[in-house]
Amino acid sequence: MEKGQKCQLQIDDMSNEGQGIGRSEGMAIFVKDAIPGDTVLAEITKVKKNYAFAIASEILQPSPYRIDKECPYAGACGGCTYAGMSYPGQLWLKEKQVREKLIRLGGLEDPKLEPIIGTDQPYHYRNKAQMPVSTGGIITRKGGIVENLGPCAIGFYKAKSHDVVNCSECLLQAPPVVAIAQVLRDFVKSDNITAYDPKWEKGLLRHLVVKTAMGTGEVMAILVINGRGIPNSAKLVEMMDEAVCMLPTREDGIQYNLESVVVNIKKGKGPEIMGSECLTIAGKPTILEKVGQLEFEISPLAFYQVNPVQMEVLYSKVLEYAQLQGHEKILDLYCGVGTIGLFCADQMRKSANGESTGQVLGIESVKGAVLDANRNAVINGLVNAQFICGRAEEELPKVLAGHIDKDGFEVPPFQPDIIILDPPRAGCAPELLEAVAAAAPAKLIYVSCDPATLARDVKRLGELGYQFTQGTPVDMFPWTRHVECVCLLEKKSANEVK
Numbered sequence: 001m002e003k004g005q006k007c008q009l010q011i012d013d014m015s016n017e018g019q020g021i022g023r024s025e026g027m028a029i030f031v032k033d034a035i036p037g038d039t040v041l042a043e044i045t046k047v048k049k050n051y052a053f054a055i056a057s058e059i060l061q062p063s064p065y066r067i068d069k070e071c072p073y074a075g076a077c078g079g080c081t082y083a084g085m086s087y088p089g090q091l092w093l094k095e096k097q098v099r100e101k102l103i104r105l106g107g108l109e110d111p112k113l114e115p116i117i118g119t120d121q122p123y124h125y126r127n128k129a130q131m132p133v134s135t136g137g138i139i140t141r142k143g144g145i146v147e148n149l150g151p152c153a154i155g156f157y158k159a160k161s162h163d164v165v166n167c168s169e170c171l172l173q174a175p176p177v178v179a180i181a182q183v184l185r186d187f188v189k190s191d192n193i194t195a196y197d198p199k200w201e202k203g204l205l206r207h208l209v210v211k212t213a214m215g216t217g218e219v220m221a222i223l224v225i226n227g228r229g230i231p232n233s234a235k236l237v238e239m240m241d242e243a244v245c246m247l248p249t250r251e252d253g254i255q256y257n258l259e260s261v262v263v264n265i266k267k268g269k270g271p272e273i274m275g276s277e278c279l280t281i282a283g284k285p286t287i288l289e290k291v292g293q294l295e296f297e298i299s300p301l302a303f304y305q306v307n308p309v310q311m312e313v314l315y316s317k318v319l320e321y322a323q324l325q326g327h328e329k330i331l332d333l334y335c336g337v338g339t340i341g342l343f344c345a346d347q348m349r350k351s352a353n354g355e356s357t358g359q360v361l362g363i364e365s366v367k368g369a370v371l372d373a374n375r376n377a378v379i380n381g382l383v384n385a386q387f388i389c390g391r392a393e394e395e396l397p398k399v400l401a402g403h404i405d406k407d408g409f410e411v412p413p414f415q416p417d418i419i420i421l422d423p424p425r426a427g428c429a430p431e432l433l434e435a436v437a438a439a440a441p442a443k444l445i446y447v448s449c450d451p452a453t454l455a456r457d458v459k460r461l462g463e464l465g466y467q468f469t470q471g472t473p474v475d476m477f478p479w480t481r482h483v484e485c486v487c488l489l490e491k492k493s494a495n496e497v498k
């Protein structure tokens with residue numbers, strides 16, 4: 001294969017960067033602007049050892065899933081990799097990708113995968129936006145101007161870049177995000193606020209993060225800054241409050257309200273968007289979310305599922321796989337603000353007609369999230385749920401063996417019937433999987449937002465005595481390449497282990 005060569009390709013997959021993938025002469029070929037289902041005439045632009053890149057010089061047969069991109073920023077903004085595919089096409093592709101990863105990386109022959117569960121609300125579903133503020137404003141040093149970087153942009157990164165696309169609308173975000181971002185653009189201009197420049201490590205504003213509790217309408221704006229305060233912040237709060245109040249009441253009667261404005265201090269380089277210190281400059285330090293009968297307080301640094309509608313679908317699957325009777329001991333690892341554990345505790349309360357003897361113990365590394373989780377147990381009257389702070393791989397062995405806690409109290413061993421795992425994209429640490437298997441619960445329920453690390457961990461758990469029983473992909477992230485999956489693994493009998 002060589003540069004300039006043309007070949008006919010059937011596109012059957014898509015890369016993380018949104019190129020269609022086809023195969024020729026035993027090589028994977030990444031084709032710009034092609035989507036799965038297309039037949040294209042591809043012109044090779046670059047050849048590597050095992051793969052090549054190409055452009056689609058002609059679409060010979062368009063995919064049945066091909067659509068015109070709806071978003072004016074599609075292509076520029078790196079967010080919606082699947083913007084050129086219809087929603088049924090996205091679901092088909094995500095289900096196929098989960099299955100293929102479980103087979104190829106998970107070592108499963110024919111995994112029992114239920115059909116992917118899509119959503120009937122694929123627009124404006126996100127309750128959290130993280131918008132970088134691009135370099136801008138006047139950079140001064142020792143009193144003199146070193147660089148005038150012009151107006152700053154607030155939006156989303158281009159694919160594989162730190163250039164910011166100044167998005168004044170977004171098909172995924174909830175309405176308060178667009179309103180607050182516009183206010184911030186105006187304020188930056190009127191009050192000469194600088195944006196952070198990583199080159200000079202100077203300038204103030206780094207990110208705007210907006211969290212919206214879709215069930216109550218409560219909104220939190222987080223201003224991530226390289227400093228300890230924002231000049232004229234009272235004016236900014238008033239402008240944001242007014243903009244959120246002006247948003248129309250939703251069809252379900254919910255009105256958005258800015259309930260919390262937080263400054264997050266982030267100094268220097270480092271991949272995390274937010275630093276560890278938060279100062280509430282207006283309103284409450286948390287917002288309140290409502291999901292079904294349960295309520296959750298969410299603080300600035302705590303993880304919360306970004307699609308609340310599909311979150312209920314995902315957790316219903318967890319409950320279906322758990323089949324709770326009301327007496328189970330459940331470990332909720334990587335528990336965030338305690339949502340899955342508290343859904344389980346609530347289900348056990350219902351199953352046992354209010355007389356549940358079950359227990360939930362959660363482990364989470366972010367302190368603010370653990371404080372939220374314990375408060376959330378109290379708010380919902382779920383007295384048998386408790387959450388501790390620490391890295392799951394370090395805390396789990398102590399929890400299983402029993403130990404003396406930091407306040408000197410003896411904590412008896414916790415013998416779980418079910419362990420729920422919901423790690424970040426990187427998946428579980430190898431030592432955690434070993435501790436999980438050593439605990440020998442009858443069931444593991446693995447919730448994952450990355451099919452590749454899920455498959456890797458399923459394979460390792462298979463070696464440690466747990467067989468993959470079934471799984472369900474759930475689409476939490478329409479228009480993007482991401483997919484969530486919940487899997488049930490059960491302890492193999494002694495014969496099967498042999």
Ligand SMILES: C[S@@+](CC[C@H](N)C(=O)[O-])C[C@H]1O[C@@H](n2cnc3c(N)ncnc32)[C@H](O)[C@@H]1O
Nearest residue numbers: 303305334335336364365366391392422423424
């Ligand atoms: C995908 S989120 C799941 C949260 C929660 N289960 C939910 O459904 O909202 C993963 C969580 O794991 C936490 N985390 C990351 N690494 C961890 C570790 N080593 N030990 C414990 N928690 C960790 C993150 O802070 C985050 O809250």
